[in-house]
Amino acid sequence: MLTLVSGLAWTLVYLEAIRIGLRDRTYAMPVAALALNFAWEVTYAVVELRGGPSAQGVVNVVWALADTVIIWTYLRYGRAELPGFVTRPLFAAWSGLLFATAFAVQWLFLAHFGTHDATRYSAFLQNLLMSGLFISLYAARRGPRGQSLLIAIAKWLGTLAPTLLFGVLEGSGFVLGLGVLCSVFDLAYIGLLLRSRADPSR
Template structure:
């Protein structure tokens, strides 16, 4: 069962990344909230490389696949993210802000490794960033005033991809901390799924806005 849930999580998150790439390129935007993207790619490259050096495993292979896919999502952010910010911000400011955010993501993930061992760091950081991502997807929906750069496929696959390891690490391995974070992730994910379902039945609301709110500057999206 654990192997099945691990594979299910790997497949679901791979679907999240592939559909994020697809919708990002199609709608000329990026489909993952910026801060979550920075933490994600930091986690995947750190643990993907560690897995390759420490011996191949199913999760290690999955991490490498995710790292490569996430790099393409980063490309969509660098390619199209500038237009999400207010017009008065220069390209130089966008570049500097992007470097700061992604460097912070890598540093935070590495500090988990420094503070905990590899085993605990990978789990604690993964579920904490997942909870943040779940909230930021809801914030993305609100900030973009609709479903631009978002799909039901991403929302449902993200929910399943987080729920599966919640069962493994939270329920099977009896970690109250991870179980609580996983349940909270599911709560936000289901709210987000509900918002997308509602928006699909509200054509005027679901239409992509022509302007971008100024709160992009702080990485809400």
Template structure:
């Protein structure tokens, strides 16, 4: 069961990243919130390299794959992210902020390793940054005034990809912290799914008795 849930999580998060790359180029934006993207990229770079150094497992394979996908998502952020900010934020300020964000993200990941060790740090940071991402997705939806640069597929796959390891490390791993944070992620993820679902384009059926294509008030 643990192996099955690990694969479910790995596949679901791979779907998140692939669709994030697709929609990022389609909408000329970035599909993962900036702070969460920085932490994710740092996590996957650190633990992907560690997986290559210590021996590839199923989780290690996904860590490396996610790290490679994150390179493309970071590119969409660097290429299109400046346009999401106020006009007074120059390109130089934007690049400086991106470097600061990346530096802080790697520092946080390594500080967790220093405090908790490799195994515990990988789990604690993964779930805490996942909860941050869940909240930031909602903030992104609000800030952009809709679903630009976002999709239901990303939201659904993110929820499934988080829920599966919540059971692995929270329930089977007997960790109240991970179980609680993972379930909180589900609350936010389902709320975000609801927002995207309500904002989707709707096709209105023609009024009764009117032929298809008839528009009231026109001659």
């Protein structure tokens, strides 16, 4: 049940991020977290499907395809949010370096920890990064443009469910600690979005 809740919640995050990005002509997920997410999904889709079809492998492929659309919104609209000295070639080089680094990080986790631990440790660490970056995105844009309460709540629930599964039921203190920190940042972000709804001038 917890796995199902997490899967559905994260699917909502991706679909809403696509919708909001296209509506507001921007990208709706912090790009560093987006790069790590995409690299995680591609890497572990290959790992999962290498031994034959599996439910998680198929889900990873679906998530990676959704992330591809979010990446397109970043490439299409992202440069406009940067200072003028960031030329198209510089933006392309920076983006390439960022995504290449994200894949390298995932492969280093996999090589060092093995599949079982790497999938969890990398997922929760990049999830914590994403939680903090959403708050930074709100601050940088001076409000909720390109963001949504549905993304914030679904992300929180999508992380809380595996925190309970791996951190509590399976007894991983490391995962539990990271999951609790994610919830702290996620709830703070939800609070920011609720505040902006109550008073759009803030």
